[in-house]
Amino acid sequence: MTKFHKISFYKSFSIIEIIFVILILSIVTTLSLPNFFNTLDEAKFDKLRSDIATIQLGLHSYKNMQTMKNQPYNLSTLEDDNQFLFSKILKKPFVSNENDGWSKIDDTTYQFHFSSDESLEFYYDSNEMLFDCDIKESLCQKVKN
Numbered sequence: 001m002t003k004f005h006k007i008s009f010y011k012s013f014s015i016i017e018i019i020f021v022i023l024i025l026s027i028v029t030t031l032s033l034p035n036f037f038n039t040l041d042e043a044k045f046d047k048l049r050s051d052i053a054t055i056q057l058g059l060h061s062y063k064n065m066q067t068m069k070n071q072p073y074n075l076s077t078l079e080d081d082n083q084f085l086f087s088k089i090l091k092k093p094f095v096s097n098e099n100d101g102w103s104k105i106d107d108t109t110y111q112f113h114f115s116s117d118e119s120l121e122f123y124y125d126s127n128e129m130l131f132d133c134d135i136k137e138s139l140c141q142k143v144k145n
Contacts, residue, residue, distance in 0.1 A: 048114075048143055051102070054090065055086055059129050062089045073129065074127065075088060075126055076107065077107045077108075077126075078124060082104050083095065085103075097113070099116060100115070101113060120133055120137065121133060121137075
């Protein structure tokens, strides 16, 4: 009778295989991180474009409503206080935030903050009821595209 010896094998990863996997993961991460940050920047521009369209639509709605009532539609300011911006033309005004979002500089000038060191100024023309940025600025051109 022959005896069979049980041979036990412990299957595990070698250090080279582990290093190889870590190397592949680091390459994939390195390639995907710039796309992630570009997506965040584009999201901020998309939010700004949406906000501008909302403000302009609010201005047009206010102007149309005043015209239908046969009343003057000239607004000297777009809000009553500096905390809730555009409250005279929007049902849900924007909350002022100087770190990320909208803030008011004066009665006709507003800023949108992309980050703590990057912002874009917008101007309100009360005679024409227009709200826009200076097209000469590169950030404004990027928003318009």
